[in-house]
Amino acid sequence: MRLRRGMREWASLGAAALAAMALSSAALAQAYPSQNITLVVAYPAGGVPDVIARILGPALSDRLGKPVVIENRAGASSTIGMASVARATPDGHTLLLGDTSLAVAPNVVAKLSYDAQRDLAPIAPLMRSFMTLMVNPKVPAATVGELIALAKAKPGELKYGTSGFGTPPHLGALAFIQAAGIDMLHVPYRGVALALNDVVGGHIQVVFVSQSVGASQAKGGNARVLGVYGEKRVASLPDVPTFRESGLDTQFADQGTWFGLVTTGGTPPAILERLNVVINQVLADPPTKGKLEAADFHLTGGSQADLAKLIADHTVHWRDAFKKAGLKPE
Numbered sequence: 001m002r003l004r005r006g007m008r009e010w011a012s013l014g015a016a017a018l019a020a021m022a023l024s025s026a027a028l029a030q031a032y033p034s035q036n037i038t039l040v041v042a043y044p045a046g047g048v049p050d051v052i053a054r055i056l057g058p059a060l061s062d063r064l065g066k067p068v069v070i071e072n073r074a075g076a077s078s079t080i081g082m083a084s085v086a087r088a089t090p091d092g093h094t095l096l097l098g099d100t101s102l103a104v105a106p107n108v109v110a111k112l113s114y115d116a117q118r119d120l121a122p123i124a125p126l127m128r129s130f131m132t133l134m135v136n137p138k139v140p141a142a143t144v145g146e147l148i149a150l151a152k153a154k155p156g157e158l159k160y161g162t163s164g165f166g167t168p169p170h171l172g173a174l175a176f177i178q179a180a181g182i183d184m185l186h187v188p189y190r191g192v193a194l195a196l197n198d199v200v201g202g203h204i205q206v207v208f209v210s211q212s213v214g215a216s217q218a219k220g221g222n223a224r225v226l227g228v229y230g231e232k233r234v235a236s237l238p239d240v241p242t243f244r245e246s247g248l249d250t251q252f253a254d255q256g257t258w259f260g261l262v263t264t265g266g267t268p269p270a271i272l273e274r275l276n277v278v279i280n281q282v283l284a285d286p287p288t289k290g291k292l293e294a295a296d297f298h299l300t301g302g303s304q305a306d307l308a309k310l311i312a313d314h315t316v317h318w319r320d321a322f323k324k325a326g327l328k329p330e
Contacts, residue, residue, distance in 0.1 A: 029270035032092055033066045040096045042081025043163065044074045044191035048129060048210050052259055053097040055291050056126075059282040074190065077166040079105050079112060086114035090266035092275060096120070098262045100168055103314035107322050108166035110329035119265040122307035123275045126283065127297040128256035130230040131172040132214030132237065134196075134223040139205050144180075144227045144246040147206075151182035158184045160206035161195025165330070166318075168257040169195070172208035172229065174321060175253035176243070199223055211236055211296040229254055236296060252317045256298065260307040276304055 037060070041053045050072060057068040073081035078101040088094035102116055114120070133144070139158075141147035151158050162170035169192045177184060187204055189195045199207045200222045209217075215236035217223040227243050228234055229250060243250050261279050263272070280301045282288055292299060300306075322328075 029268075029274045032271050032274060033064055035093055036066055037061075037064065037068045037092075038071050038088075038094045039068050040081045040085050040094065041070060041072050042074060042078035042096065042098075042101070043072065043167075044193070045072050046193050047163065047191055048168075048213075048257075049097050049099055049259065051295065052126070052292070052297070055288060055295075056097075056279075056282060059285055059288045060278065063278050063281060077101065077105060077108050077164045079109050082116070082120065083113050085262070085264055086116075086119035088264045090121075090264040090268075092263055092267050092271040094264060095123070095275075096262045097259065099259045100171060100257050100314055100318075101166060102260070102262065103311045104166040104171065104318045106315060106329075107319045108327070108329055116311065120262045121265045121267050121272055122304045122311065123261040123263060123272060124279045124304065125300050125302040125307045125310055126259040126261060126279070127292060127299045128258050129168075129210050129297055130228060130234065130256045131168070131208045131253075132211055132225045132229075132240070133172075133176060133227045133243075134199060134207050134209055134214055134217060134225050136199050136202050136205055137221070137224050138202060139224070141226065142224070144241070144243065144248070147226055148180045148182055151180070151184055155183040156185055158206060159187050159204035160184050160208070161187045161189055161192070161198055161204045162208070163190070163192040163195065164188045165327075167192075169208045171257070171318065172253055173206070174325060175250040176208070176227075176248070178321065178324065179243070179248040179250045196223075215296075229256060234296065252314065252321075258300075258310055258314075260310065262307070272304060 039053050039057055041050045043049045053070050057070055061068040073084050085094050085096040141150050160173050165188055195207045196209055198204045211234050214225045218225045225237055225240050227246055228237060228240050230242055283299050283301045
């Protein structure tokens with residue numbers, strides 16, 4: 001009898017504890033946010049992640065009731081910005097507009113000051129962006145095939161610019177180089193806009209940029225777009241074939257550069273859940289959705305688990321691609 005009574009008492013205490021935790025969790029989510037929110041972009045102002053952040057920021061602010069401040073913390077293949085979020089207080093007030101570099105960083109930086117899977121918490125996938133291959137108009141190649149032939153005739157002479165080792169423009173170039181079996185010289189810049197300027201100026205020959213940037217530059221006659229990633233052609237560049245149409249298997253790169261929202265590891269689950277709900281609502285808002293789609297972003301949204309899987313799958317893929325290219329963490 002006493003044993004049964006004791007078990008019932010423990011069960012009651014356990015149920016009460018769980019109920020208290022649930023109430024505490026709900027209260028925590030309801031009280032959040034209690035201060036301004038910082039949205040870190042690990043790239044310079046003007047790049048694709050920065051554009052996304054400045055579209056999402058006001059919409060997030062409206063739904064969360066607090067200002068969202070964009071903070072550009074570029075450098076070291078985007079790991080400076082990621083590290084700053086990993087070290088932040090785990091209360092959901094510091095967010096990161098992350099991208100594929102979340103999965104690539106462990107493969108390019110030898111001694112990271114953080115562990116992405118432990119120190120960063122996924123909130124939701126956001127969208128995808130598909131890159132284009134652009135060349136200076138004076139490059140004697142009007143098609144992907146002609147550029148490949150030129151690169152094979154002059155191994156290591158053609159220069160391609162990126163926003164740094166392991167960043168999306170570099171991944172786009174790496175996938176193309178491996179699929180084509182060619183050798184080009186990597187020229188890293190502090191931002192892809194600087195690389196683009198040097199392609200237009202004729203200082204380097206090749207750069208991989210977003211579809212919207214590629215379409216704009218092609219329309220102005222500043223550069224020539226030879227190919228696009230993805231399974232189908234894009235409306236803004238209807239005459240430009242996909243790499244698949246040109247006979248190249250660019251593997252994961254055809255999935256596009258993905259973007260996701262993350263925060264500091266250890267952030268309470270209730271806050272992560274609320275942020276997931278809010279960001280998916282923001283992506284469905286007609287004004288915000290319209291602005292992003294007009295810039296050629298393909299909105300996805302999704303769960304915390306969806307983003308975690310993206311990071312895990314791409315970490316393995318790009319680790320193998322870097323190994324194949326003979327690239328080691330530095």
